[in-house]
Amino acid sequence: MVSFSAPIVSLAAPRLQDTGEELVIVIDPGHGGENEGTDTSAILEKYRTLITAQAMYEELLKYEGITVYMTRTEDVDMSLRERAEFAASVGADYLFSLHYNASEEHAMYGTEIWIPSTAPYIDYGYQFAEVWLGEMSAMGLHNRGVKTKIKNNGDEYYGVIREGKKFGITTVILEHCHLDAEQDAAFFDTEEKERNFGRADATAVAKYFGLKSTVLGVDYSGTELVQASLPDLGIPPMSFSTAPETCELELTEQNEESGEVKFIINASDSNELLEYYEYSLDGGESWQGIATWPGYAHNAARNQESAEFYLTLPREKDTEVRVRVYNAYDQKTESNTVNVHFEYQDELAAAALEWEKAHNGDTGIPKTDSTENGENNAGDSTVITGYPAEGTDIFYDSFYGFDVSENAGGQENAENTQHGKMRNDRLIILIAIGAGTVATLIVIFLSLKKKGKEDKKRNRRK
Ligand SMILES: [Zn+2]
Secondary structure: OOOOOOOOOOOOOOOHHHOOOEEEEEEEEOOOOOOOOOOOOOOOOOHHHHHHHHHHHHHHHHOOOOEEEOOOOOOOOOOHHHHHHHHOOOOEEEEEEEEEEOOOOOOOOOOOEOOOOOOOHHHHHHHHHHHHHHHHHHHHOEEEEEEEEEEEOEEEEEEHHHHHHOOEEEEEEEEEEEEOOOOHHHHHHHHHHHHHHHHHHHHHHHHHHOOOOOOEEEOOOOOOOOOOOOHOOOEEHHOOOOOOOOEEEEEEOOOOOOOOEEEEEEEEEOOOOEEEEEEEEEOOOOEEEEEEOOOOOOOOOOOOOOOEEEEEOOOOEEEEEEEEEEEEEOOOOEOEEEEEEEHHHHHHHHHHHHHHHHHHHOOOOOOOOHHHHHHHHHHHHHOOOOOOOOOOOEEOOOOOOOOOHHHHHHHHHHHHHHHHHHHHHHHHHHHHHHHHHHHHHHHHHHHHHHHHHHHHHHHHHH
């Protein structure tokens, strides 16, 4: 789909080295005034966009052959129409609207860019987007890719893109990162980092337009852009997005000793890329551990439909594991629930039962018949309290001591060893009970015999 070595196609935006004309770009710090933007972090989005825009502006001034404007330089209200009108009034070649993101689930992280959905703007937008995403990825951000969104009537969904198009100006929305994502926190937690974004934005603009800077000692006139031609872009508008079609969770291996379990997630989406997945340990009540779907790449034609997934679970109770996958447009599908049960739980219950028998002399069966059907009801017995819950944590990279290829039999051996140990423990308890009982009987017998002799003596005395 994308070729970096291909020549620039005619649909590309005019570049400085091609036209020799002065380039005019307008930077739009998103929101302002009453329109505060995302308030999911300590500092409102409207202030952050202003800091980033100011840094982008200052950086771009270091390049030759470019005139730069900002739609606002203070915390003031400005409609989307007014922003586009301003850009048109100064003869802008391109309008960049700067933003910071937040997601409905407060789960998504990374960087993304919204571009117009129709030619020729989609091509200009796409070519810039790939350069800009390259800068963001180089900073270490997860790359959420290039996106379009339209309304039911076919208009652009985002007002600033819609209004820009009315004036024939390619307008893109730069969503630098998510202010409600801890994965992104390290990218925006100081003003200097917000300025870093602005400088990276400026570098992307300079590369896209092939600018030179004597001050910075750089010459981007040779920068090649990705080839963009509409039929090949394959960017479905978010408006028509559907959730992933399938998401199935399968427990494939279970280590009875360590509590480590391995799952396979099978998921598919015929329209969009699978981008994230996360898990629940309470059957879907709460979710955690969101991570990038293995093999995800923002510009891949398709991604893999199967992923390995590892957890370490507490062995003394059942855990209802469920996963869900998100596609690149935040649509999600949940899997079936897998109940993970360890035999350790049954063994604990059985050992505790023996202990009770030995200490209380209670030889009766408790009201929960865990000996007959321990699989299902051992967990609700109170006898296992006092054993601390084991920690539950996820590890994606390694799954030590549990190599699938070599250890299929090893795991079984470990189980058998453990069973053997438990059986020995029980045997010792039974022997102890047996010995105790025999000893007691002997003592009783001897004492009765003695008493009998004494009685005989007493009787004789009488
Ligand atoms: Zn915004």
